[in-house]
Amino acid sequence: MQDFGLIDLPYPLRKLSLNPLGTLRENPNDSDQYVFQRGADALPSVGAAVVLPPSERQLRSIVESGGERRRVKIGTSPLAGNAKVCVDPNRLFGRHLAVLGNTGSGKSCSIAGLIHWSLEQAQEICSGQPNARFIILDPNGEYSHSFGGENSAIKARIFKVNPAGGECSLKVPLWLWNSAEWCSFTQASAKTQRPLLKRALREVKAGWIGATGSTDEENKLSLRRYLSSTLITLQRDLRSGAIKTDETKFGFRLKAIRDDLEYKQGECATTRLNEISKAIDDALQATHNSFKKEGKQIDYYRAFTEQQVEIVITTIKSSLETLGGITYPEGPDEDVPLFFKGSDLADHLEILSNQENVSQYLDFLISRIRTLLSDSKMNAVIGCDGSITLKQWLTDYIGKDKAEDGSVTVIDLSLVPTEVVHVVTAVIARMVFEALQRYMKINGAALPTVLVMEEAHTFIKRYRDDVENHDAAAVCCQVFEHIAREGRKFGLGLVLSSQRPSELSPTVLSQCNTFLLHRITNDRDQELVHRLVPDNLKGLLRDLPLLPSQSAILLGWASELPILVKMNDLPKSQQPRSDDPDFWGSWVGKDEEGKQMLCSINWLPIVKDWQAGQDGEIEGEDT
Incomplete structure (x- = not known):
């Protein structure tokens, strides 16, 4: 049968529909090496024969192109002979990054890994604590497990509503608003x-x-x-x-x-x-x-x-x-x-x-x-007794000189009351941004800082402009829109993680120059993601619904061309606590490895915490 979608060749063995990506040239200084560049001076004619399929070395040269600036290895490319996939931190964090994918596709581990791998590489160069600043806004309480452990080489500050040993009390006093x-x-x-x-x-x-x-x-x-x-x-x-x-x-x-x-x-x-x-x-x-x-x-x-x-x-x-x-x-x-x-x-x-x-x-x-x-739970976060000054707040949450107290700040928002969680998030993000603005004004140089927003579709959700009175969610989104537009000028990079990109603010998403796309199955989300790439590259995103966990497509400013990446393995101690619950293990009392699972129930501590708030004491606890 005649295929009207393709050129009818005399005796073709195979027919291919190709998207031109770039040009691969031999390195004049080393004939065994190749240099890849986006774009082409001349394109093959329709129906031209494939003279030479790319070798594994050429595929690796394409993936590993970019020069010495790509200092941080984040994974390998299974389609190019497991070539190393490295990124330039200036491109990755300086122009805003969006990590998108369904629940369970590996977004949190990817973000934790990007931070760990970047800081570990910086530690090797400077032989000490790197002068880096990552501020993670964590609405699910996942990242406190990933950073700041006893055996971790990366120092971190953890802020929570009810802090445990070594953690700090989360304070966003209302006079900062x-x-x-x-x-x-x-x-x-x-x-x-x-x-x-x-x-x-x-x-x-x-x-x-x-x-x-x-x-x-x-x-x-x-x-x-x-x-x-x-x-x-x-x-x-x-x-x-x-x-x-x-x-x-x-x-x-x-x-x-x-x-x-x-x-x-x-x-x-x-x-x-x-x-x-x-x-x-x-x-x-x-x-x-x-x-x-x-x-x-x-x-x-x-x-x-x-x-x-x-x-x-x-x-x-x-x-x-x-x-x-x-x-x-x-x-x-x-x-x-x-x-x-x-x-x-x-x-x-x-x-x-x-x-x-x-x-x-x-x-x-x-x-x-x-x-x-008068709400005691709310007052624990926004109350102001004069014990913290503006200088102390900036020192605690953004960091000391040369990051002496750690390169990572994890702000656990999981127990912040619902009534103020959007306001608290907006205040933290705005204070960081305005502090960096004034830092540049006074010092004439930027203080590079990365602000990570988990569950971004909740806090950076599209809103209606024609509403007279904006609620706290809209004000929170407006803060991040301002950061997305102006943050790069003052050294503030934005990293967004979301499982529903179609609900994100278009303003913020349009300002992201790099995307790490995990498995996406929703039709609306797939449609939005397809609009992020040029027409001649859309075919590369057809496999998004089928990507396994720990695999993603890297595209945008941090990559010469879209690459399928198998992210590096992250040790269990550095992974965020975002695992799926083990229903079967709970039912039968053993996990997949045969280890005993203890699922005993004692409701009394829960009742005490629920009824008594912070002091944990109630009358008649024996009943």
């Missing part, structure tokens, strides 16, 4: 709640009630911020004419300032605060009025004169001079990581709601904040 994260956490509406929430954040960080330190110097700095913010607010109201057009609100604002000053009077020994309070009292008494309505006294204020407000402003300036002058000329930004307590924010929001007469809009928001912050 920016305004977008606060708005998503509190579900603040855009019209009334969000502006007042941002204002409350600015003013609490500027040194309002409660945001004080423990030493005299910290108290003075807090008072200085507070007076600076108050001065800027009053000057703004004076310029806008609010002292005459919105006089009652302005009067209640002055009254709240006076009450704050009375609270702060004992914190700093300065008589100038009395002068400010007296100036405010004089202005309030001169404009105060009241009337009775239905048996209740209603207070209001007439228009203030500019002279009355100028006197208050002058006394604040005099007090500031004794403290070192005004700070934050434009007021503290709500996104600056300055220490404050969550309860102080709720208290100040309540003051603002009374000042602005919008209690009906803020009562539910304030109640939500107090309820969330």
